[in-house]
Amino acid sequence: MQKSRFWVVGGEYTSCDCESLIQGTERVVGPFESRTEAERTWRILSEDHRPQAQVRFTIAQEPSSALSA
Template identity: 40%
Template sequence: MPERYWVIGGEYESTAFDKLVDGTERILGPYRNQDAAKQAWEDIAVATRSICTARFTIVREGSAFA
């Protein structure tokens, strides 16, 4: 099965980045490779750069994270 990548995140309640503000969650993808996901991540990071509590990350489908 080919790998798939997702860009996930949103606006958090504080810079502790432990709780998302309801309704701001974003899931972008799937992307077939990490380069495509990185481009999507860069696009959303630039679009939200004025929001200091916004954070997005790239996740590989099937990977474990805490």
Template identity: 40%
Template sequence: MPSRYWVVGGHYTDTAFTSVVAGTEEEHIGPFASYDEAKAAWQAKAWATVDNCNFRFRIIEEAGPKRVKRYWVIGGDYVDTGFRQLVEGAQEERIGPFDTYETAHAAWQKAAWSTVDSCTKRFRVVEETVV
């Protein structure tokens, strides 16, 4: 599930915004699927209460699952410089995964330099996002 956004606020006892006025509750408006949707709702609430300095509304993000990027070096020996079809009997090599682009790039350099004399061998860094 991706992040969700809430507009939270209300009428507070002072401009420190630590407690709401007695008999009221902090409002939670949402959830919204995007920050832009939440911002539109926030603007409506903020402009409706702009003349009272004890009103405050803010946008809070409820984070979705953590997404992790990892990187692979992929390539091999292709039939031509279009790099679409591997030579017969060959399989695409997958080196990795790597946690950072920098470490994948270093592995790519090693693979690329080891095959520099062949114009039909190619390697590339591919990014993958994992939940």
């Protein structure tokens, strides 16, 4: 059985709607073997960018099918 991997992704968006990233600000951090590890990094990145309303990060789970490819 394959384990899932997790990534923290995000960056600065063009507006607070968080629909379109500003090119060059994209960040992808990982992979992490557990969601707990990814949450720790997400929390640090989010706190570091708290004053910037248009910067957002989220946790993405890699599909298990990607691991077997």
